[in-house]
Amino acid sequence: MQNNIFEPATTDLNTIQKFQLHSKFLSKNNVPVEIMSYQNLLFKKSQKSFKMTKLNCTLRYQIKHESTSIILRLEKDDCKFKEYLFLDKSEPWELKLKSQIPQLDYQTYYELEKLIGSGSFASVYMAKRKADGIKLAIKAFLKKMLIQKDPDKWRETIDNEMKVMKSLDHTSILKCYDHFENRAQCYIVMDLARGGTLEQGLKKLEEPLPFLTAKVIFRQIVEAIKHMHERGYMHRDLKPSNILLKRPMVLKQFSLIAQTDPNIVVSDFGVSSEIKKDMDIGKYCGSPGFMAPEVILCETNKNLTYDEKCDIFSLGCILYRLITNKPLFNGQNSLAMKQQNKECNLDWTKIHEELYQNQALTNLLSKMLSQDPRQRPSCEEILNSKILQVQLDNDGCPLFINYKKPKSSSIQQIKTARPSIKSISNSKLPQLSPNHFTFNNHNNNNHNNNHTNKRSGNFLLPPINSRLQTEQSQY
Template identity: 55%
Template sequence: MQINKVFIKSCDAPSGILSSRFITKNGRKITLILSDSKLYRISDKGLKVTSLNSHLRFQIKPNKLQNYLILETDFLPKPIEYQFMDQPGMWEIMLKQKLPLMDYQKYYEIEKLIGSGSFASVYIGNSKADGTKVAIKAFLKKMLMLSDPIQWRQQIDNEVKVMKYMNHQNILKLYDVFENKAQIYLITQLCRGGNLEQAIKKLDEPLPFLTVKVIFRQIVEGIKYMHDIGLMHRDIKPGNILFRKPVSLKQFGLTVQDGPLISDFGVSSIIQKQLNVYQFCGSYGYMAPEIFACEDDKSKSYTEKCDVFSLGCLLYELTTTKPLFQGNNIKLLNKECNINMNKLLVDCFGNKQLINLLMKMLNPNPEQRIACSEVLNHPVMQVEYDEQGCPLFKDYKKPVTLSIQKPRQQMKSKSNAILPYTSRRNETQSFKRLSQVLPPIKRLSTEMHNG
């Protein structure tokens, strides 16, 4: 049903956190009261109310000596304007927590385009307040509507709600949200180091296992934080792991400060029995078996353990540089989830502790699958750092080995993981291959998930 009015009649007893007097365009005096989820309007014609949701957006605009509160929706041809009788005070601060702003150009300026796709473009921008570099992700509303007329708004709202709720060093930060008739803008932390999928494709041999652990631990810590506050990601894959800046992936080149950031929360959800956004969702090759059960039976559900399975797929790919599920029908292979132990032994270079962890993470039964805290506490995942946040071997400042390929002579780290020996002759070549810098984002690919 199309909404053609912002405010509708209400019998509620209005109460809120902010209250101010305004003058309408017709010269009538009104009172607006802001609560946690509603905006009340009191006039000589009675009480009206509107819900604070994404269909409504706002702007506080100074004009000569007056300030105006402007409200807009896609369903009205013109915005509504109310003139403040007093100073705007806390209105912009409080409304910003509940509604998108209309004009991003008041706060940010675009520097250049760094990525584009079917549904969105990504720009580098600058904050006009302090000059901070940011990423501006601009979604085309028309394209989102064409791709998913029913649920496009729900997915955007869900991503914004989840990102506003989170605050963790390994999770991409959302600063602001803007919207106009044509586009939605998400202002986020700038990541110029590309994503993990791009980094893996650039490698011509597996990463040193210590580097794998440093990267993977930080990803797991971010997902554990989500689980601890009652959220699950539901689309963990290399393409959704970003790097803050171009970094060297050679041994000991990656510090905690350069670590990865988890992004793309469009299908993230509260951990609950009845899922509220997309029961069947994710990316083939990384989806837990229990998610496939929801494709034909909407009464089925699952928990945050689905993320642990996806993390297991990611750990395998980080270790071997190839996906766990390969073949002509990735969906079927992922759904059947037949993992060959002998294949794991070969692919993981005989590292039995690593295989033990992978099997616990990739257990088809979610009730028997381990949690993120158990992943972090597993012996093979232990890492020791120096004062600069650089990972170290126990009792060694530099590694003897550069890779975990073709084990010959065993050497133990603090985690007791097997780190085999490579010859001096290959050492220089290995350094050159592993000292590549992650590429900048060349193209944004925004996937729309199955509903």
């Protein structure tokens, strides 16, 4: 095993005008050294030598706070570790290194509580952050399995996912807090999504979602992808199984959740990529049934290119799934599905009927699923489309527009017999939000009091067969 964490420097010190960090240390042999950082490079200078190393996922660190000293430990898989005693403040180095390379010992900061999921390459644990007790998720990858799957690019995949997640900051994107690694495993600390995947939620339903619910969910997904595109990244593998629910809930009640606290989070950035002008990616990646045709063509022609509009096609497939609860491409196997996805020969007469015969909705979906990426709308244009607007009350909760107030009855009666809610015109009834619905209190023998209904329960949702009755009259 070679002790080669630092190699002879190939960069001249005179070419570096100013280091980002420059501190004094003592080596294990009490030899004074200086360690400096500049962009993605780390330099070590002593009286006898000047060496350097790159800050990437192959290098790991730990800052150990001992009783009388603070020690910086550096390690690589093929090297012996190196330790240096801080003679200056350690806080700037903690911030710098944490943002660029993985840490060594997650147990210093987190306590595993239970296993919540596992697969061929990784396991997910619920964990508690020791500093404040907050519950988070830790995804542990077994490096041996990753190397067997892709010996040349497994490191690039992990490095890329970390880079993308740390570059994004949005309420509807899974947040990465820490990245740890040792010789056997890689660990990603992220938000705990207790509600499972959107795919799991849709499979539990026996009927399509109410249109208002579908709109609320879809807008949160589009907002997340809009943020990605603005930060210069495209996802490239959007599908319901890569979209998570922060909290467990019945999807049909989703429209009762305030927009100020979104429940949807987009995850899985392993194949995400930077958006560059004149891109030459030509990489086949994604999931059949949700892939843009130009991405599928890259499987046989590596010279083809594509851009972030591939995500718009995937969003179109997700929108159709949310409204109909059926896959857009439903081949008998993955090969047949991929062929349908590639050819994209859709029966728009049938789709128009499935979209409540609403022309505005059909037009929007047809643009999103255009085989010509240039014809697809941007995320901003999708969010501004009239058919996908959601009116909110003062609490940020979606308004139930034009639905008749149910007759007064007890809460118990409402739970056992859902009332019929019919649509009426704007001229007869002002816009109502869920907290405007009132019920008689039969428990009071002296008089009846009206009680404001809390935002829970499916009885406030319009009947399935009239979900778009109002919207059709408006567009």
